[in-house]
Amino acid sequence: MTNKRPEFEGERFEKGLRIRRQVLGDAYVDRSIAAADDVSAPLQKLITEWCWGEIWSRPGLERRMRSVLNLGMTMALNRSAEFRLHVRGALNNGLTREEIVEIILQGAIYCGVPASLDAMRSARAVFAELDEEADAG
Structure with a gap:
């Protein structure tokens, strides 16, 4: 799924999106991203980049x-x-x-x-x- 929101771009976002999809599945992630509006998009960005892109990608824990x-x-x-x-x-x-x-x-x-x-x-x-x-x- 492609979302045209400019805040949903960049290397950290893509890295987080890939891991988020692997763990939670495409259907759930697609719904979350598609439902993002001007109010919720900043939270989706934060979750995708930091939770999934930074923390879930760290090598310290499987x-x-x-x-x-x-x-x-x-x-x-x-x-x-x-x-x-x-x-x-x-x-x-x-x-x-x-x-x-x-x-x-x-x-x-x-x-x-x-x-x-x-x-x-x-x-x-x-x-x-x-x-x-x-x-x-």
């Missing part, structure tokens, strides 16, 4: 480990929409469903039962969506 961290942090913050997104990313980065469930169980002790219940609901919903997509496709 993407798999970054996914583990993101699942734990989004669970702890009780950010279910981001948790769901990062369940998909974690699967794309090589985690198994069983490992994701174990992360949620670990988080139940450190983040609390309400956070773990919400995370488990989110993970199950993503697993079901992926199963439906696989059956349809």
Whole structure:
């Protein structure tokens, strides 16, 4: 997908966009970029360049480990929409469903039962969506 916004250009943006697509998938990234308007475009630029282009590209941690961290942090913050997104990313980065469930169980002790219940609901919903997509496709 090509977006004609001038702020969505440059080497750092392209690097981040490539990694963001690899982890989260083209469909999600395309929707995020296409939905950017004058208000939200600066945030999309920041996320793509710094989160994905700078942090996710660093050599110190493998993407798999970054996914583990993101699942734990989004669970702890009780950010279910981001948790769901990062369940998909974690699967794309090589985690198994069983490992994701174990992360949620670990988080139940450190983040609390309400956070773990919400995370488990989110993970199950993503697993079901992926199963439906696989059956349809």
